[in-house]
Amino acid sequence: MTAGLVSVILPVFNRPEFLREAVAQVLAQTYRPLEIILVDDGSTDATGAVCDHLKSRHPEIAHVVHRSNGGPGAARESGRLLAGGEFIQYFDSDDQIDPQKIALQVAALRDHPECGIAYCKTREFMRGQPPDGSCSHFTGEKMSRLFPRLLAGRCWQTVTPLIRRDLSDAVGPWLPLRQEEDWEYDSRIAGLGAKLFYCEDFLASFVHHTGIRASGELLGERFKLRDRCSARLLILDRALHAGVGEASPDRRIFAQGLFLLSRQCGAAGLPEESRKLLKASVVAAGKVKLKNQLIYRFLATLIGWTNVGALCERLDSARAATRANKE
Secondary structure (H helix, E strand, O other), X not given: OEXXXXXXXXXXXXXXXXXXXXXXXXXXXXXXXXXXXXXXXXXXXXXXXXXXXXXXXXXXXXXXXXXXXXXXXXXXHHHHOOOOEEEEEEOOOOOEEOOOHHHHHXXXXXXXXXXXXXXXXXXXXXXXXXXXXXXXXXXXXXXXXXXXXXXXXXXXXXXXXXXXXXXXXXXXXXOOOOOOHHHHHHHHHHHOOOOEEEEEEEEEEEEEOOOOOOOOOOOOHHHHHHHHHHHHHHHHHHHHHOOOOOOOHHHHHHHHHHHHHHHHHHHOOOHHHHHHHHHHHXXXXXXXXXXXXXXXXXXXXXXXXXXXXXXXXXXXXXXXXHHHHHO
16 A cells, blocks of 8 residues: 555446546546556447557556456456555546545545545536536535435445545455445445545536446346345345444335335345345334335235235336326
């Protein structure tokens, strides 16, 4: 590890133009020293060649990794293993960062050695349109730790935090999940009780666009649901070990999300995942037993997990259509 060095890990799949813009934004940072690690996650277009061309022109691109496609978590892990910096910045190719981002967050962590992460307000908007001034996820809130808020949903985008290297090492590897790998990763940060420092400035942007959102090809719904199931079960386990109590409203929100995903897995023909998620939903709810979960479990034993999931999906669609007609 090189003291003061920031390692910027930038995975990319089939986005040559976005990649050029992203590298330009990193090079425009006012902070030095930094190194850039490009991870070409099995691109099938000119992206790999653009990675090599950029490295030939910019000495601060320390590494280019060409790997078979494995998704965003696996790609970030390839970069993490090569990082030599005291601080880690993850930066997806379609994100945006302000020139002062890294400098301000490094200064915050130096001023607050008890904190393992500095995070900032983050914009969220559609590419080609101006941001409306709202904050993405919970980046408009000052949090000292991630739990229990993390159970209500991701607290930030992957580009939002700057992470100390020693905390990154303690968190461990990114899992090769293609869905909710970032939420699962954040739950390990939360489980360690890492302290957070809040930079009350908009320093990063999460930009929506019409291209592929995650690294890699689009997957069938069953693959997405299986990965979501794995991630959610791991998140719940870490929350329970961290002592998030049953009275937490965020824990109740998480329990409801588990129940919804259980129904979706059942409708998709994933009975084992549906069963695990329903059990986890009951555990997450704790003493506040949710009547709907109990009824669902009874119906699942009566007519099967796939059938009851499909039934609930039709009912949900009918209710949504009724609400739309009323509006």
